[in-house]
Amino acid sequence: MPVDKGYSILGPHIFPFAVALFVAAVAVLLCWQAATGGLRNLADEAPPATSRSRVAGAIWLSAGILAVALLINQLGFVLAAAVLFAFAARGYGSRSPVRDLGIGVALTLPVFWLFTMGLGLSLPQLVNAWI
Numbered sequence: 001m002p003v004d005k006g007y008s009i010l011g012p013h014i015f016p017f018a019v020a021l022f023v024a025a026v027a028v029l030l031c032w033q034a035a036t037g038g039l040r041n042l043a044d045e046a047p048p049a050t051s052r053s054r055v056a057g058a059i060w061l062s063a064g065i066l067a068v069a070l071l072i073n074q075l076g077f078v079l080a081a082a083v084l085f086a087f088a089a090r091g092y093g094s095r096s097p098v099r100d101l102g103i104g105v106a107l108t109l110p111v112f113w114l115f116t117m118g119l120g121l122s123l124p125q126l127v128n129a130w131i
Helices: 014-035 051-075 077-091 097-118
Strands: none
Touching: 051 077, 077 097
16 A cells, blocks of 8 residues: 555554554463463353354344444444444343443444544444434
């Protein structure tokens, strides 16, 4: 990619370095955990997932992807992605949809701002025509 930033603040050359730094940090933490005993926070008595719960999780995740496709123009990028996060969390067994929506919004807002303001890319509106 050319180094010319254009109208963006950071430019596209920053993001590969940020991803590499994040991956390196995760690798160091995984090596540290493996060297000091590994998976010690994993619950021993957790029952294995049944095929019924796996199918239900797949259905929830598929419904979330379909919901985003149908709602992104009406709700906007942030709320549609938060709905996807809530559906995915439900598929993994969460029972708190309001909390999941809040976490989804909290995770999606920085991504939206990073792509629109940092890179100068155009995503669907923040929250439909409200903002």
